[in-house]
Structure formats: structure tokens, C-alpha cells
Amino acid sequence: MQVHNVELTISAVRPEQYPDKYYPEIALSGRSNVGKSSLINVLINRRKYARTSSQPGKTQTLNFYNIEEQLYFVDVPGYGYAKVSQKEREKWGRMLETYFAQRKELRGVISLVDARHEPSELDKQMIEFLHYYDLPILVVGTKIDKIPRSKRNKAESIIRKTLQLNKNDGLVLFSALDKTGKDSIWNWIEEKANIRDGRK
Incomplete structure (x- = not known):
């Protein structure tokens, strides 16, 4: 997809705050500092639209990015950051479980891991x-x-084996530096969101 128009619609913590335009949604999850913001910036052809932070655990909400009035990227809180309290982690966990379990517009989840x-x-x-939850991954x-190389x-192979991925799960290696994997990731997004040639 050629991305020209992007808007951070809302940072939500409860279902009643989710957008009501009902576009298909693709969530992005991963450990703090795994490169989630960098991936979003590459996908939307922006340098610093999604904030990359030197402080892990910064994202504490579900951030809904409206992409071309056709779909939402949903940036979810990073996990595994030690300085976040147990109480805070539990609150995030409930927020994520509510979203993943109940959101009908969710078409798939991009789960990031550090390939190194x-x-x-x-x-x-x-x-x-x-x-x-039987979500496309x-x-x-x-x-x-x-x-x-x-x-x-x-x-x-290590990623696939350690995560016990099944035949329906996709796996792409990605670099924010040289954009390796960008097209493959977009192909997956377009397929799951049922978007073709810039149209839903």
C-alpha cells in the first residue's frame, strides 16, 4: 500500500474509547525496545511519526493509527520491562486481553521478536x-x-522452533535500516485486512 495519510486517532484504554469507524485493525505487539515504532514508521513511510523512545515501557495505551481511512494499526504496550510495576503489568494484561478477545475488527497481530x-x-x-484466541499471526x-546473511x-529456524509456530503463522525477517521485509509485511497486512490496490 502507498501510504500518504496517517493520523493517530486515539490512545485508548477501554472498549468505549475504541474508534467507531470499524475499519479492519492490525495490532502490533512485542517486547519493549524490540523495534515496534521503527517498524510502524517504515510501513507508513514516516521517519518519526510513531515515537521511538529510549525509555522502554513508554507506551501504556492502545494507540490507533488511521491509515488512509482504510485500516488501523494498533500499537499495544510493550512487555517485559522490569521497571514497570506488577500492578501496572496486570492492568496492561487485562487491557490487552479485553482487546484481543473482544474486538471484532481485529484481523491479525504482528508480533515482533529480536531476531538476534x-x-x-x-x-x-x-x-x-x-x-x-485463534488470531492470525x-x-x-x-x-x-x-x-x-x-x-x-x-x-x-530458531524463532520458528522456539515459538512453536504452526503452518498458518507467518514469519518475516525485517530491518528498519534497509527495509528488508517491508513488502512481505504489507502483503500479509493487505491479505488479512482484505485490502487490494489501495481499496478495501
């Missing part, structure tokens, strides 16, 4: 959670520009 390392226990829990392995197949 074996996925963590929290990464595995997120995939198990998404499998439980695209795992995106980030920061692959830091992995030699000769080792990328191995990195992909």
Missing part, C-alpha cells in the same frame, strides 16, 4: 496467548541487518 536472540519466555507466552524478526536461515 532466541525468543524469550514472554515472547512465547504472547504467541500462546494469540494461538488461544505474523511474527516479525527485527534488527536482521545486524545478522550476517549466512546466519539468517538459522535465526529464522
Whole structure:
């Protein structure tokens, strides 16, 4: 998709705050500092639209980005940041579970992992959670520009095996630096959101 118009519609914490335009939604999840904001910026052809922060745990709401009046990207709070209190983590957990379990407009989830390392226990829990709700999943392995090309197949294999991905789950290796994987990610989004050639 060629993206020209993007708007942060709302930062929501409760269902009554969700947008009422009912466009298809694609959620993006991942550990704090995994590169979620960088991925969003690459997908929408902006440099700093989605804020990249040096302070992990900064996103505390569901941020709905209206893309071309056709779909929403929903940036969800990053997980696994130690300085966030247990009470806060539980509150985020309830907010995410409500959204993932109840939101009819949700068409799929892009779950980011750092391709340089074996996925963590929290990464595995997120995939198990998404499998439980039978949501379409695209795992995106980030920061692959830091992995030699000769080792990328191995990195992909480790991600797939550790997360116990099934045949319906997608996996794309991505670099915000050289845009590797961008087109494949957009193809998945367009398929799940039922968007073709800029039309729903």
C-alpha cells in the first residue's frame, strides 16, 4: 500500500474509547525496545511519526493509527520491562486481553521478536496467548541487518522452533535500516485486512 495519510486517532484504554469507524485493525505487539515504532514508521513511510523512545515501557495505551481511512494499526504496550510495576503489568494484561478477545475488527497481530536472540519466555507466552484466541499471526524478526546473511536461515529456524509456530503463522525477517521485509509485511497486512490496490 502507498501510504500518504496517517493520523493517530486515539490512545485508548477501554472498549468505549475504541474508534467507531470499524475499519479492519492490525495490532502490533512485542517486547519493549524490540523495534515496534521503527517498524510502524517504515510501513507508513514516516521517519518519526510513531515515537521511538529510549525509555522502554513508554507506551501504556492502545494507540490507533488511521491509515488512509482504510485500516488501523494498533500499537499495544510493550512487555517485559522490569521497571514497570506488577500492578501496572496486570492492568496492561487485562487491557490487552479485553482487546484481543473482544474486538471484532481485529484481523491479525504482528508480533515482533529480536531476531538476534532466541525468543524469550514472554515472547512465547504472547504467541500462546494469540494461538488461544485463534488470531492470525505474523511474527516479525527485527534488527536482521545486524545478522550476517549466512546466519539468517538459522535465526529464522530458531524463532520458528522456539515459538512453536504452526503452518498458518507467518514469519518475516525485517530491518528498519534497509527495509528488508517491508513488502512481505504489507502483503500479509493487505491479505488479512482484505485490502487490494489501495481499496478495501
